[in-house]
Amino acid sequence: MRHKTFLWFFLPTGLAMLLFIALPIVSVVTQSIFAPHPAVLIEVESCTPLVGCTTETTIDQDATAALRAEKPLGRFVGLDIYFDRGHLAVTEFGEIWASSDSWGDMFKELGNLPFYRAMAFTLTFVAVVTPLTIVLGLVIALAVNSLHRHLKGLMIFFSLLPMIVPPIIGSLILFWMADSRGIIGSALIAMAGDPDFSLKASTGLMWIALLVYGVWHAAPFAFVVFYAGLQTLPSDQLEAAQIDGATRWQQVKFVVVPHLMPLVTFVALIQLMDNFKVFEPIIGFNAQAHAHSLSSFIFNDLGGETRQLSSASATSVITIIGVAILLSPVLVRTWRDFKGAR
Amino acid sequence: MASRAQRMPTSLRITSSGFVLLWFILAAFPFFWTLWGSFKVELDFFSIADWxxxxxxxxxxxxxxxPFTTTGYEGAWIKEEFWRNVLNTGIVCLFVVTISLTIGTLGGYALSRSTYNYTFWLLITALIFRAMPPITLVAGYLLPFFEWNLWGILPTTIIVLVAINQPFTLWMLHSFFKNIPSELDESAKVDGCNQFQAFRRVIIPVMWPGVITTGLFSFLLAYNDFVVGATLLSESNRTMVPAVNAFMGTTQTEGNVMFAVAAVVSATAPLFILVMFFQRQIVGGLTAGAVKG
Incomplete structure (x- = not known):
């Protein structure tokens, strides 16, 4: 296809992505190195007879407005916002680094810094949910594949539900059931034997609940992909393995899993991307007090009366850099594939 | 799995069936439970005395x-005017699907037919865009949208969702068009068509299965979106999912959790029907990317 034809075909979608993805990124980067102007303060001396004179500090509204109009971006602060206490907290990090004796001690101290807490939760979520999803998906696929064929369609139908409903709604449904007055909550209370047992009260339990939600939400995807892969499993290989006396476990390990390996890579990649975005369950579970992810951290800054755009932008930029690092092995591989395919 | 050697021993068969049953309960039970509970009063849905x-x-x-009451639904749909949010979601979904398929088809076709290096870089850029959490872009939208009075209205949300949706649409349609042999449009070009005519007369008639599958996923993205709707829409223009979340804030204080429960069930029902009719396409779409690499 000639360059010019390509351009015309690609123009609408390219323009949409340029205007609403690429330019906002530029804007986010810019905002993250500018801070809002502080209000201009003036000291007014007011004297009352008999009492004496007092100086009051008030905000000079006109001067503040003029300054904001003159430089709407705010004042240039460089990387200050990245290094402040709300983000990378360089000073605090240095102190903790110097003062803590052990790694455990250090991580505990770092846990008090909001940004590191969000980062820790996001990475934990990615590291726990991704492998669990793959294993659970594979087991479900193997089990469903051995069912009668009328049951298979039904199972796929119901399995798709946790994945297809909006994450907020899925997490709300689970959250209501896990409420201390809900069915799962009551069961947990009965099992723990403690009437005050509650998800909302404990950070650890809340993390576990969020991780369980993550696996519940993502397992159907892995299941469907692996199930489709099982349909193309060459039966002669399995037969050959049986003739060689392979046990069922060995057949799975040496024939089925290697056959599904490319799909495992695919699912892992998609899961890595999606789990890094984890956001909605934290809102649905109302878990902001116990857990923040990078996304919910940004959402928090953007919400409310005071929109802290600079702070949100700085976190956004760090998140985007994180995505790029996470994807870099994939990019290298895709490049090689592309070179090979041409 | 007909051969005798493939038949499972009884113990394994029981374990496997038990596991399927367990997963079935995990996946389906919460939805039935909530559906059943949505017709109850709050003291039953959240029962302190006896589950x-x-x-x-x-x-x-x-x-x-x-034992059944529709007060939750009446409260949500009539008192809290949830029908407005449903309508907004309908409008957003319709336009997002139409626009993103139109421009995505053209772009995906072009990417699949060009062999220059820049197609690779465009696809990689799309992959990175696909991996970025949408919330990271919101800080970049707010100031210009406020400045130009674009904040809070549906068209802005639609175009933003279209853009966020493009990377995925492009990847999906790119791999789909790669599977349509390029000899088809090449021969049309030999017969005197230009590229666009070749696309219109030869490719469009055979592209529908891929486009329908991609459209389903665009629909799901628009329907399930929370981030964009919650940050870029004013209260009166909210779509369903942000509205459900807003219910949690406002109605919980008034003791009307059942409104939110009813709204959640109302928002899930269309998806239930969608999966029922398009199960094959959804499964096909999920696996398409995997099988083609």
Whole structure:
């Protein structure tokens, strides 16, 4: 296809992505190195007879407005916002680094810094949910594949539900059931034997609940992909393995899993991307007090009366850099594939 | 799996069936439970006294004289005007699907037919865009949208969702068009068509299965979106999912959690029907990317 034809075909979608993805990124980067102007303060001396004179500090509204109009971006602060206490907290990090004796001690101290807490939760979520999803998906696929064929369609139908409903709604449904007055909550209370047992009260339990939600939400995807892969499993290989006396476990390990390996890579990649975005369950579970992810951290800054755009932008930029690092092995591989395919 | 050697031993068969049953309960039970509970009063849905109340509806019986009540739905749809949010979601989904398929088809086709290096870089850029959490872009939208009075209205949300949707659409349609042999449009070009005519006369008639599958996923993205709707829409223009979340904030204080429960069930029902009719396409779409690499 000639360059010019390509351009015309690609123009609408390219323009949409340029205007609403690429330019906002530029804007986010810019905002993250500018801070809002502080209000201009003036000291007014007011004297009352008999009492004496007092100086009051008030905000000079006109001067503040003029300054904001003159430089709407705010004042240039460089990387200050990245290094402040709300983000990378360089000073605090240095102190903790110097003062803590052990790694455990250090991580505990770092846990008090909001940004590191969000980062820790996001990475934990990615590291726990991704492998669990793959294993659970594979087991479900193997089990469903051995069912009668009328049951298979039904199972796929119901399995798709946790994945297809909006994450907020899925997490709300689970959250209501896990409420201390809900069915799962009551069961947990009965099992723990403690009437005050509650998800909302404990950070650890809340993390576990969020991780369980993550696996519940993502397992159907892995299941469907692996199930489709099982349909193309060459039966002669399995037969050959049986003739060689392979046990069922060995057949799975040496024939089925290697056959599904490319799909495992695919699912892992998609899961890595999606789990890094984890956001909605934290809102649905109302878990902001116990857990923040990078996304919910940004959402928090953007919400409310005071929109802290600079702070949100700085976190956004760090998140985007994180995505790029996470994807870099994939990019290298895709490049090689592309070179090979041409 | 017909051969005798493939038949499972009984113990394994029982374990496997038990596991399927367990997963079935995990996946489906929460939805049925919530559907059933949405016709109860709050004291039954969240039962302190006895969890079986949620099934029998004892309190609901006491208040309304029947174990089922539609007060939750009435409250959500009529009092809280949830129908507005449903309508907004309908409009957003319709336009997002139409626009993103139109421009995505053209772009995906171009990417699949060009062999220059820049197609690779465009696809990689799209992959990175696909991996970025949408919330990271919101800080970049707010100032210009406020400045130009674009904030809070549906068209802005639609175009933003279209853009966020493009990377995925492009990847999906790119791999789909790669599977349509390029000899088809090449021969049309030999017969005197230009590239666009070749696309219109030869490719469009055979592209529908891929486009429908991609459209389903665009629909799901628009329907399930929370981030964009919650940050870029004013209160009166909210779509369903942000509205459900807003219910949690406003109605919980008034003791009307059942409104939110009813709204959640109302928002899930269309998806239930969608999966029922398009199960094959959804499964096909999920696996398409995997099989083609």
């Amino acid at each position: 079986t109340n949620a099934i029998t509806g004892e309190r609901t019986q006491a208040v309304y004289g029947s």
